[in-house]
Amino acid sequence: MALPLAGARACRRPQAGGRAAAASARARSRASRVRRHRLRLRPLQRASHLPRSLLSRPAEPIERESSGGRHRPGRWCTFRCPISVQYWAPGVTGQAGRCHEPASERPASGPVTARTANSPGEDHDAAETHWDPTPAAVTDESRLGVRRAEGGRASPVGSRSSLGQPIRHRRDRSAGLLVVVFFTLACCSPAAAEFYPDRPVFDYQKRARDCASVTRPDTRRSRCGAVDPVFNSFVNTPSYGDERAFLDARSRKTQKAELTGTCLTSGSRTSSW
C-alpha cells in the first residue's frame, strides 16, 4: 500500500510543479494587468485626501502633483477649509512654537494648498518647516481623511505633535492654576464661613418716622424691618449686636464667672446666661 502511494506522489510531483508554474504565470499576468490598470489610476494616486491604504502601492513614492493639476476638470481636489477655521485654536499664542507668524504675513491659502500648489521641484519640507497647521486644522483634516503623502512626510500626527506641545504646556499651567485656586479656596473657606447667606441687613440705629407705610424711603433697611419674615438680619441691636452671628457657645467655667447678673436684655424681658 505504501509503494503505490509513493509512486503516485512521484508521478504527481511534476504535475504539481506544472500547476504551480501555471498559477504563478497567471498571477504574473494578473499582476501585469493590475499594474497596467494602476498606471491608469495615477490621478487617483495623486489624490492626497485618500488614505494610503486605498492606494495601490503605498511603498512607492507617489507622484507629486503639478502646479496646475488641481484645476483640471474631473480630477480629485483636496478639501480646503476657511483660513480662520484652519489656523485658529484656543490657547495658541504668538509664542507657541512655529505658529508665531502674524496673520498678515501668512499666505492667503491654507497649508494643504501651500503644499499642493508647490511646483514639483520645490522642497515641500521647507514649506512645512516654515508654516505648520494648528491642531485644530490637523483635526479637521484628519476627520476628513486628509493624508499628506507628498514627499512621504508631513503626516497630520507629526504636525500635531509638533504643535500640540505648547498647548499641552498651557493646559498644564491652567491645571496648576486651578489646583492652586482650589486649595486656596479649600483652605480659606472654612475661615471665611461664619454666617450664611449674605442677606440685606436692617440697621437698628436707623430710625424711621412711620413703619406702617412701607413705601416711605426712610423705612428701607431701617429699624422697621423687612416686609416679609426674615430671621436674624438686624445689626446694631442693643440686645445682641449683629444678629447674623446668632450662634455662640460658652463653657460652664466661663459661664459661672459671668453669671453675676443678666447679660441678655431684650426689650421688656431678660434672659439669664
Place this chain on the structure above:
Amino acid sequence: MLDVGEPDLQLVTVRLYVNNGANEALGPRSTAHGARVQLSLPTASGPALRARGRISAADAVPSPVEDTVDFVAPSAFRLKYVPGSARLFTAASFARKGSPLSPRVLEEGTLISNTGTPGEFEAGFDKDAVVQIGLRVMPAEAAFPSEATWIALVTLLGLGLLGAIATAGQRRATARKPTFPLAVGAAAIIV
C-alpha cells in the same frame, strides 16, 4: 471660637438666638410659619470642631439662615449632646426656665414658637427667643486599629486565606490521584 481647654468632660452651652426681623406694623403678614431650628454637631473628633446652627421657616426670605461656632482644644476631643438639655427661652417661657425642645433639634430640626402654635414665630424685638443646648466635651477615643495596623491586618488575613485555599487545593489534588484509579478498578470489577 471657644477654647474648651483640656477635654475633661466639662459642659459647654451652645446658644442660638432667634429674631424675626419683619416689620411687625404690617400685622399677620410678618409672622413666620414653620419656624424651625437645627444644630449640626460634628461627629468626628479633633482639636478643632465646628457646629452649625440653622434657622428656617416656610415663608422667610432668605431661608434658612446659618451660623457657625468653632471649638478648639489643645488635644483631640469630641462633642456629645447632653440629653434633655435643649430648651427654648421666650418671653413667655422664661419664667419656667424655658420649654424643653425635642432632641431632633440635632437631626432634622424642631419647630419653635413664640405664640404657642408650633412653628409660628411673630416679629418684634420683644418676641425674640434663645435656644440653648448643652454639650459635653469628651476626650477623643483612641483610634484602634490605626490605619497602618488595619492595612497590615487585612493583608495578613488575605495572605492566610490564600495560603489556606492553596493548601486545600493541593490536598484535593493529591487525594484525587490515588482514588481515581481505585474507583476505575472497582468499577471494572463490578462490571
